[in-house]
Amino acid sequence: MPRTKRGTAPSIRDVAAVANVSVPTMSRYLKDPSRVSEKKRVAIAAAIEKLNYRPNPIARALALDMSESIAVMSADTRLYGRTQTFYGIERKAQEIGYPTTIYVLDSRGGDWMLGSVRSCLDRSPAGVILIDYDRLTDSVVSHIPSTTPLVIIGGPRHEDRAQIHLCEYDSAYAMTKHLLALGHATVHYVAVPSDVDAREDGWRMALSDAHVPAPAPIATTWDAEKAIAIGQQLGEDDSVTAIFAGNDEIAMGVMRGLAIAGKRVPEDVIVAGFDDHTLSRVWNPPLTTIRQHFDEAGEHAVTMLKQQIDDVVNNRPRGEAWTMFDKIAGELVKRESTGELARAAVEER
Amino acid sequence: MPRTKRGTAPSIRDVAAVANVSVPTMSRYLKDPSRVSEKKRVAIAAAIEKLNYRPNPIARALALDMSESIAVMSADTRLYGRTQTFYGIERKAQEIGYPTTIYVLDSRGGDWMLGSVRSCLDRSPAGVILIDYDRLTDSVVSHIPSTTPLVIIGGPRHEDRAQIHLCEYDSAYAMTKHLLALGHATVHYVAVPSDVDAREDGWRMALSDAHVPAPAPIATTWDAEKAIAIGQQLGEDDSVTAIFAGNDEIAMGVMRGLAIAGKRVPEDVIVAGFDDHTLSRVWNPPLTTIRQHFDEAGEHAVTMLKQQIDDVVNNRPRGEAWTMFDKIAGELVKRESTGELARAAVEER
DNA sequence: CTGAAAGCGCTTACAG
DNA sequence: CTGAAAGCGCTTACAG
Structure with missing residues (x-):
């Protein structure tokens, strides 16, 4: 039989022979060296070292299921x-x-x-x-x-x-509230494809709590390029002044569409995303978003x-590790696409 | 012994018993049904179906190494x-x-x-x-x-x-040649981190073949954000009119830096990248690049x-499959960041 | 074409 | 603490 992979790698038996112990003893040593007498322990360690032995994970897997x-x-x-x-x-x-x-x-x-x-x-x-x-x-x-x-x-x-x-619901809620606080009549939402979108729910609830009417959310795909057309459309509607996108890539597509429509970000329309994509801080202008860990x-x-x-x-x-429910919250990252930084800078003067 | 994973899944022996054949015959059937008589073949097929048998990949792996x-x-x-x-x-x-x-x-x-x-x-x-x-x-x-x-x-x-x-060398050569043909005195290169960068070599050779002096390539990391500073610096040098970046993300960082420096792309400086990142066509302006498959x-x-x-x-x-050397070439994708599209549109009038 | 045997490299009761 | 035995679920010569 050809030994393609492990080839002539030593087996547990080879090591046992060199160390002058039985195979089960070897196995015990491998699992927990303290289960073996000191004398054998050093003999085994030496044999392992000498033969450069590494246990075969496949054989282990078969035995242990x-x-x-x-x-x-x-x-x-x-x-x-x-x-x-x-x-x-x-x-x-x-x-x-x-x-x-x-x-x-x-x-x-x-x-x-x-x-x-x-x-x-x-x-x-x-x-x-x-x-x-x-x-x-x-x-x-x-x-x-x-x-x-x-x-x-x-x-x-x-x-x-x-x-x-x-905690996407919470993050989306916080973001929407933040955008409203910037003084916009409402916030438009461009949705990521997901049957039950917690982000959308958070946005909706924040508007509702602020007694602001919710415009119909706009559906799109995972393809950022498709969002360009959406951005263009929103850009042609002068009543749209704040856009929250289900993720950063879609926000980027939307921003490109706004540019084509002749709108400036953040001067004419502010835009926020979700995720903190690696390129969001590089985007022109850098994108306000929720950093997800x-x-x-x-x-x-x-x-x-x-x-x-x-x-x-x-x-x-x-044990309890089987049913734990741990939260890793996102955080709001303010950048230039929502304008508050520039505004703050102006106010500081 | 606890059967954690496969649990009570049927083994080859169980199926053999049901089909009334030996285990080796089962094994042969699994490898190539034609190695077994028609009669047993149908019996085995029925047994497999009945028990919903799937061979254990781990046992197989151990036997076959x-x-x-x-x-x-x-x-x-x-x-x-x-x-x-x-x-x-x-x-x-x-x-x-x-x-x-x-x-x-x-x-x-x-x-x-x-x-x-x-x-x-x-x-x-x-x-x-x-x-x-x-x-x-x-x-x-x-x-x-x-x-x-x-x-x-x-x-x-x-x-x-x-x-x-x-074929990165060829693509970089072609891109550099293309940028030069657009009428620029030279092309600056922002390098990706790589000991031996075929992209850089292609850029250098294209300049050399065109008898154009090569500015020192600018080193950077994989982090696009770091490229912003580079873009700013290049933007402050009015002699820089064409930039070729080792990949799209770096090109994006550079473009952001140029914007901060007050330079417009492509009006003041043209920029090209490499890879055709998903977001390159969404960038503002969309990025000319090499599409890599x-x-x-x-x-x-x-x-x-x-x-x-x-x-x-x-x-x-x-066989020959062990030493094949197959090429998958990139292709130049022209977008707005290098301006030739807009120029062509103007010339058409 | 087919079955009894031995083997792949481990692990785990079972006796000492 | 330690070894002889049996087993995990497959595959592959070896005889018939």
């Missing part, structure tokens, strides 16, 4: 929030020695999605992290056994699972997941 | 080109039924990197794809046995490996890799 890796499920990984979240997950996972495998949940219908989920579960990941920024993935959760470590980032609350909440959310998800994994490794019952 | 998954090695996955490339890989890999696991190669020194590589190889991936956009990864290749399927995207040529070339490169890498994998699966010697 659990592989030392984390599965990440997400829709389109190119979108900003997901890329950042995935990065955070990746970094933290690497730190604790777990590689991350990605399973993309696309919208080719539920069957396809279910296939991905099964393919994932068949590989017995130590745990799974579900990035649920689009509620495409609701049905997914029910297919993940409650005995499998799971952390959901974003999305509607699943009571019996661990989850990280990004995606990478932090990703890192925290791994931390929560690890606690659950430790429970199953140690044969403990599901 | 090769797991059905693709490892992707890359530096910081948040950068545009890598995100796009990874997406292409991911999509194609899913299509052929291979999950992709990511190993991030960071710059915490060679030891860390080597650790990642070993951790990857220990898991016996069917093959590995190396995204080598920053030549951090040169040393990595030597640690991957020549018997392991490998495709390198970008980077300097490794003669004995399969590789995809993005990253996703296509990713998909193609999987296709090449699969051929190599098939070689090892079928116990064939390394």
Whole structure:
């Protein structure tokens, strides 16, 4: 049989032979060196060093019915929030020695999605992290056994699972209130595609609380280019003076459209986004937005997941880490696209 | 022993029992149904259906010393080109039924990197794809046995490996030539961080071929925000009329800096980027750039890799797929930041 | 074409 | 503390 990969890498048996111990003793040492007598401990350590032994993760996974890796499920990984979240997950996972495998949940219908989920579960990941920024993935959760470590980032609350909440409703509420306080009659909202958009809800509630009529929210896609036409249209309506976009990329598209329509930002129309995209501070003018701590959310998800994994490794019952609900709040970042900085500068004189 | 993951999933033995055949016969059927008599074939098919059997990939991987998954090695996955490339890989890999696991190669020194590589190889991936956009990864290749399927995207040529070339030199040459043809005395280059930057080389050669003196290239980081200061500085020098940036995000930073310095794009200074970032067409003004087909490169890498994998699966010697060198060229996309569109429109009148 | 046997490299009861 | 045994779920020669 060809040894393609690990090739002639030493096995646990080889090391056991060199160290003059049995294979089970080796295995015990690997799990917890203190379970082995001092004498054997040093012999084993020397043998491992000598042969440059590293345990075979696949054999381990077969015996334990659990592989030392984390599965990440997400829709389109190119979108900003997901890329950042995935990065955070990746970094933290690497730190604790777990590689991350990605399973993309696309919208080719539920069957396809279910296939991905099964393919994932068949590989017995130590745990799974579900990035649920689009509620495409609701049905997914029910297919993940409650005995499998799971952390959901974003999305509607699943009571019996661990989850990280990004407080988008609160942030959108705060942003809308802020824009109104700048003296605008109302705030127009350009929505991201999402069945249940907490951002939209926050915007609506803020207007309602301020007794301001809510203009119909404008639907768009994830494609920022499509938002240019929307911006143009809004730019032709002189009653529009404040625009809140569901994310930064859409805000950028809208701003480009406003420019085409001959409107200046922030002099004629102010614009705010959501997420704090890397390019938002570089945009011309820089974009007021809600900074979302995606990478932090990703890192925290791994931390929560690890606690659950430790429970199953140690044969403990599901601890509190399995149903935690942690919040990572966004924060309002004021930049030039909403004009208050310039105004403040003028007032200071 | 707790069955955490696959739980009570049926094994090949269970199916064999139901179908009334031996386990080896099951195994043969799984690999190639034609190797089994018609009668058993239908019995097995029925049993599989009945038990909803799916083979355990981990057990398979242990027996074959090769797991059905693709490892992707890359530096910081948040950068545009890598995100796009990874997406292409991911999509194609899913299509052929291979999950992709990511190993991030960071710059915490060679030891860390080597650790990642070993951790990857220990898991016996069917093959590995190396995204080598920053030549951090040169040393990595030597640690991957020549018997392991490998495709390198970008980077300097490794003669004995399969590789995809993005023709950045040619594209940069073409872009520089194009900018010069627009009537500028010279073209300033803002470099991306890379030891050996083919883009910079192409720019330099185009100037040289046109007998134009090359201004010193300006170094910067991957952080677009840092490029703002560079843009400001360039904007204060009236002799600067054409800027070529190593990538779009840097071009955007530069444009922001030019705006702060009071320069208009394209009226006072023209700017071109590289990559065709999703937001480049949304920028104000839209950015002239080189469209790179990253996703296509990713998909193609999987296709090449699969051929190599098939070689090892079928116990064939390394075929030509192991040393292919395929080119995926970029293309010049003219947008408003270089002004020729507006000028053409004027000339048309 | 097909089955009994041995093996992949680990882990975990079970006895000492 | 330690070793002989059995098992995880597959695959691949080896005989029939």
